[in-house]
Amino acid sequence: MKTIYVSFIFFMVYRLAFCTKAYFPVLKPDSTAYYSILANNPKNSSSLVQSYLYFNKQYESNLTAGDTILAVNNLRQLSIIQFGLGDYFGSETNAVKALKLLEKLKENDFSAESKVGIYNQLGRVHYTLLNYNEALKHYQEALKHASSQNQINIIRNNIGLIYIDQSDFEKAENEFQDIYTNSLALNDAKQTARALDNLGLTKFKLDKAESLNILKEALQIRLKIADQKGLYSSYKNLSTYYNEYDDNPTAQHYAQKAYNTAKNLNSSSFLEDALSHWMSLSPNPMILQYQKLKDSIDSSRQIAENKYALIKFNYAKQEQIAHENKLKQEKERADKIMYQGIGGLIFISSVFAFLIIQIRHKKDKIKTVYNTESRISKKVHDELANDVYQIMSKLQNNANIQDDVLEDLDSVYSKTRDISKENSTIDLNDDYQSLLKDLFSSYSTNSVNVITRGMNIIDWHNFDDVKKMMLYRVLQELLVNMKKHSQCTNVVISFQKINNKTHVNYADNGKVCVLKKGSGMRNMENRIKSINGTISFESEPNKGFKAKITV
Secondary structure, three states, X not given: OOOHHHHHHHHHHHHHHHHHHHHOOOOOOOXXXXXXXXXXXXXOHHHHHHHHHHHHHHHHHHHHHOOHHHHHHHHHHHHHHHHHHOOHHHHXXXXXXXXXXXXXXXXXXXXXXXXXXXXXXXXXXXXXXXXXXXXXXXXXXXXXXXXOHHHHHHHHHHHHHHHHHOOOHHHHHHHHHHHHHHHHHHOOHHHHHHHHHHHHHHHHHOOOOOHXXXXXXXXXXXXXXXXXXXXXXHHHHHHHHHHHOOOHHHHHHHHHHHHHHHHHHOOHHHHHHHHHHHHHHOOOOHHHHHHHHHHHHHHHHHHHHXXXXXXXXXXXXXXXXXXXXXXXXXXXXXXXXXXXXXXXXXXXHHHHHHHHHHHHHHHHHHHHHHHHHHHHHHHHHHHHHHHHHHHHXXXXXXXXXXXXXHHHXXXXXXXXXXHHHXXXXXXXXXXXXXXXXXXXXXXXXXXXXXXXXXXXXXXXXXXXXXXXXXXXXXXXXXXXXXXHHHOOOEEEEEEEEEOOEEXXXXXXXXXXXXXXXXXXXXXXXXHHHHOOOEEEEEEOOOOOEEEEEXX
């Protein structure tokens, strides 16, 4: 949470500086200008949905008319809107589409600012998905095309934020020091204050004495220019500073100011962050208000995701109708081809029938393995675990038994219960999404935050039971490994549907060792392979663990 507000300020600056300026001069001044403002300064989630409909229609018209430059501009807007809706993979897809369209043009046919904005957007996406190395690559690429000092400062500010998240505070300090020096020549008080605030925060992380004076200097500039969003950042950073040095009254004072500023901004995200920060300082009656507000935000986000999923469904349906009309027009030609292909169809049908038999046989084998696991799990629980527990009960009444023997038995008992739980029967007749939510919540603790994205956009009702079973076991194995080895604080599990394939991405920020495949990873690979899916792993010391699943 310590850098979320800084990122938010950057995103707003980016939208105004990089996006709005580019669209207004080249597009129609009526509805296009209206939806550009709506997309870059949304009043609520419905604003983004309306803007998506408009710019998607514009983009399709551009392609039909062969206007590549306008198509690129509209793709950039779509990417920003999708990012705001939480569709990070969709945002990345449209940004990459825009880059491919630019590759077809000559350098002098478009402004370098277009590439700067697109690469910067890709950096934002990967930064949010915790893919810091990829984000840095895109930001560095954006710097190659950046021409103005203002653009360079904004991009380098984002790079500095990544260094903070990676706890590489020396690099972050160098970035923000250069940004501050360069901002002075621009005579831009808001940018200077932002650079000072980030520099002060970084020096605070490095435990440098001058950090407090720098944070206060940034605050004075923001008070002078009445920069409300900047003031929120300054107040919260100062509250964090004083809390770190056990000056609770002063920390509470600045937390109150941050909360009052968030109310003036009338922003749910700012209020949520302010209340969350206040909770971290001390127990407070406002906790209840914070929880209600959080529930409201979650509900709004859910509604937005549902609306967005419906839009995509409607577009797919319209494309299907158009395709069916085209088939009707070509019916005579299709009938002729059909007769010529009867022989081939018979052959394909035979092959298809053979494959179905093989698939059914494979599913039967998988179910047999699953039933065996469940049966062993039940026996471990009903027989072995209970026997160990009875032995422990008897030994506890024997004064001659040493404590370490009881501790060893207790350890064996705990392991048998864990084995039973990890291989217990899954009731696939229940709501599968609810089963996954229960699984994730069971591993979410006060020290580990398990976050999910996009789970509701997957049509689990059309998912084969065997696939559900294997996917559940693999996700369970990932979380078990996380609990045993990762030492992480955050886990992100995201779901996405691409070309009839379900993609599940797992990422945590744990302090894992260099990747070595043990029996757990081999089990996961075998399970996914058994349902014709793929799984890959990525891990480096102190950079977390990632797994990508496709089924």
